[in-house]
Amino acid sequence: MGSEMQSVRSEKAGLNFAFREKLNSVAEGFRHNYCYQCGACVADCPAGNYSEVFNPRLILLKAILGFENELISAESEIWDCTNCYTCSERCPQDVRPIDVIIALKNICVRERKAPQFVGKVYESVMASGITTKMSSLVAKRREEFGLRPVKDVPVEELKKMIGLD
């Protein structure tokens, strides 16, 4: 009944509440509901200051209006966020805009609409436990610096926890 009412209202207002519900279901995604569009997150956003299009307030507005196609895409501006957390410092509503952006990215990945390299980092951690690769040159250097050799990560543990085993 509640959700029926909501969908009637959302149709009238032209809002896409289905998308907002999807966002609510992802970790930290519900925070987008707190945004009252004050713009406090904008002025010190480095991605915003160095790009024509990036604006955390507008990303939040698109989330509120449910502009799913613009946000959930490999071409979306969300991929230009620097992850600096300045917006979280500024927001008076505890939206933590960066955390909403991460939630949007999580949806992109789940729906296979993220840039390719994003998945590669995840796959690398699941395959070897690390994001980088150990070279014989660095192994030798470690020895020269008197450092212990780097041991393999027990990746089967990671896979088991995540349910990839």
Place this chain on the structure above:
Amino acid sequence: MKYTPFFGCMMTTKYPQFEAAVRKSVTKVGMELVDVEGFSCCPDPIYFHASNKMDWYTVAARNLSLAEDVGHDIITTCSGCTATLSEVNLALREDSGLKDEVNKNLKKIGREFKGSINVRHAVTVLRDDFGLDKITETVIRPRGGLKVAVHYGCHLLKPSRVMRVDDPDRPTILENLLKAIGAEPIHHEKTLLCCGRACTTDSIPDQMVMDILENIQAHDADCMGLICPTCFDEFDVGQILLGRKYQKKFEIPIVYYFQLLAIAQGCDTGEVGLHLHKVSLDKLMEKVAA
């Protein structure tokens, strides 16, 4: 006092000279490092985090639980590891529902996250558990007159709700740590700007990094000092790549704070790998080794 170091992927597999510098320098100040086996990537606070937040919590919680077994606080030496491990540690402590959910995953490998230890960047531990005077006591070759342009990077300070290290808009921690070894910190207009590593449109990080480098040049600093291997990557090799791409000339040596600390304590520049940096440190070495 005992601590478990978490060096992370970048430092262990790409910049072992930084790990060497940390080990040599912090032990002189009085930290005893207790290594723990089996850590994975923290995991990465940008793309792994962007892939799946629940998996991010889970993999980080496994790392935290390994350290909890030994019982000492974690010291991190990379801003990325600091971001992930501090945030996950706090999120799971604050939200028992989330903790239970993550612990269901950990239980499959016989582990549990308890929330019994803290995670702090090594510079924070130096300041808070030992103090600036204690650092100065270990210095035998003060870096008098060495002008170091400070680069904070994002995750020592932000989110401040999680990090609780300093005022994120007017921090002093790195300046004070530099003064403690006799160097002169240079705070320039872009000291707090991030390196832009996470952006997908190249022009954004390119402009950010060049802006930072140009500000440092304008202040006539001897080098840039930072505390994160990922920022280092962006400014050391990054500086050369940008110079080529935009036909600019940059020659700013980039140094990791613990290298400077170790040298001030008497280490050779070679022992902390200054010769391995892409931007030549020859001129700087003359100055610091004097």
